[in-house]
Every structure is written in C-alpha cells, then in structure tokens.
Amino acid sequence: xxxxxxxSNALIKERLKEFAHLHxxxxxxxxxxxxxxxxxxxxxxxxxxxxxxxxGANGFLENSPEEIKTVIRKYGHRFHNxxxxxxxxxxxxxxxxxxxxxxxxxxEARDFIAKNIKGLGYKEASxxxxxxxxxxxxxxxxxxxxxxxxxxxxxxIPKTITKKHYLEFEAILEKFSIPQDELDLIIWxxxxxxxxx
Numbered sequence: 001x002x003x004x005x006x007x008s009n010a011l012i013k014e015r016l017k018e019f020a021h022l023h024x025x026x027x028x029x030x031x032x033x034x035x036x037x038x039x040x041x042x043x044x045x046x047x048x049x050x051x052x053x054x055x056g057a058n059g060f061l062e063n064s065p066e067e068i069k070t071v072i073r074k075y076g077h078r079f080h081n082x083x084x085x086x087x088x089x090x091x092x093x094x095x096x097x098x099x100x101x102x103x104x105x106x107x108e109a110r111d112f113i114a115k116n117i118k119g120l121g122y123k124e125a126s127x128x129x130x131x132x133x134x135x136x137x138x139x140x141x142x143x144x145x146x147x148x149x150x151x152x153x154x155x156x157i158p159k160t161i162t163k164k165h166y167l168e169f170e171a172i173l174e175k176f177s178i179p180q181d182e183l184d185l186i187i188w189x190x191x192x193x194x195x196x197x
Contacts, residue, residue: 011195012185018197019181023133030097030132031090032057037128038086038119039077045196047075060087061094086119093117097132106134122166131197135179138170143191144184148172 022029032052039048054071055063065084072080093099093116103109106129113125120128126137138144140161148154153172158165176183189195 008182008186009189012182012189015185015195015197016182019131019133022131025097027095027097028057028061030100031094032060033131034090034093034096034117034120034128035060035087037124037131038090038117039072039083040127041119041121041124043078043083047077049196050075051077061091083119086117090117090119100129100132106136109134110137122163123161130181130184135181138173138180139184140166140169144173144187145169147187147191 022033032055035055036048036052039051051071054074055068059068059071065088068087069080069084072083077083099112100109103112110122110125110129113120113128114122117125123140126139129137130139142157145154145157145161148169149157154169161169170180173180173183178186185195
C-alpha cells in the first residue's frame with residue numbers, strides 16, 4: 001500500500017469542514033446538494049458545481065423546468081432534459097434533511113434515496129450523504145475503482161456495478177482506519193489531482 005496516498009492535507013480538512021457545516025443547514029440547503037448530486041451523475045462535477053451556484057437553493061425549489069433546463073444547457077452539461085425532469089420530480093422530497101434524519105443509520109437513508117429518488121443510484125446517494133456531513137459510507141466511482149484495482153484490492157472492475165458489488169467494495173474500504181469521507185477525498189486527490197465535492 002502506498003502510504004502517501006493515505007495522508008490527508010489542509011485542503012481535504014477544509015472540505016470536510018464544509019460538509020460538517022452543510023450538515024447544520026436547513027432542508028433547502030440539503031435539497032440543493034441533492035440536486036447537485038443528480039447533476040453529477042454521468043457528468044462532470046465542476047459544471048454541476050457551476051450550475052448549482054447559478055440556480056441556488058431557492059431556484060432548485062421554485063424555478064420552472066424551462067429555467068432550470070436553460071442553466072444546465074448553458075454550461076454544456078449532459079442530459080439536460082433528464083436532469084431537469086429528475087430535479088423537478090425530486091421536489092416531493094424537498095424536506096430531505098428531515099427524511100434522512102428519520103432513519104436509524106446512514107445506510108438505511110441511502111437505501112431510501114437510491115430506491116425513491118430518480119437519477120440517483122448507490123454512488124450518488126452516497127455522494128449526497130457524504131456532502132451533507134455523513135462520514136461512514138463510501139462513494140464507489142470509477143476513480144476509486146481504478147485505485148482499488150491498482151492497489152490489488154479488487155481483481156477487476158465489473159462492467160456494471162450492482163448493489164452487491166457496491167457493498168462488497170465498500171466493505172473493503174471500511175477496513176482502512178480512516179473515515180470514509182476523508183478516505184474518498186484522499187484517493188480522489190491522488191488519482192485526479194483535485195479536491196472537489
């Protein structure tokens with residue numbers, strides 16, 4: 001194992017503080033982050049960040065579908081029609097913080113999100129929960145999988161990541177003596193050179 005990979009830094013610590021701060025915010029702030037995660041699915045995180053900043057928390061809750069679609073298209077973001085549709089449909093969960101906090105565990109909340117909110121599977125449901133301050137679940141994306149393969153933690157990367165695969169990979173990462181939210185950022189920075197959210 002490359003020990004350098006598992007060293008945190010000031011930028012990562014700052015990002016974790018931002019997640020902890022968001023954890024204390026209201027339903028509207030959490031819903032905005034949910035929409036951000038809908039936007040990041042199969043698309044670039046940076047353009048999703050730009051879209052989230054322009055639309056704002058109130059915009060995700062109140063803007064018309066056409067207004068939201070216009071901003072998504074402005075940034076050349078992929079799947080603008082579907083992403084707009086998923087955001088509008090997600091408004092039935094605008095009290096997402098209250099919903100998440102009603103579950104006994106983070107993983108139960110993740111199951112609910114993945115099953116009930118269109119456009120979010122296990123990876124993006126985990127991404128959302130990490131971004132609103134939960135540290136005990138892994139975000140299994142292509143960067144993490146490539147790192148796991150390079151470190152001989154997995155024999156291959158499956159073409160399709162089923163729920164069974166996801167939980168198996170997560171169990172491997174849980175063996176590290178470091179919180180999952182921090183581990184994810186460390187690996188991401190090592191692989192991409194960036195610390196986004």
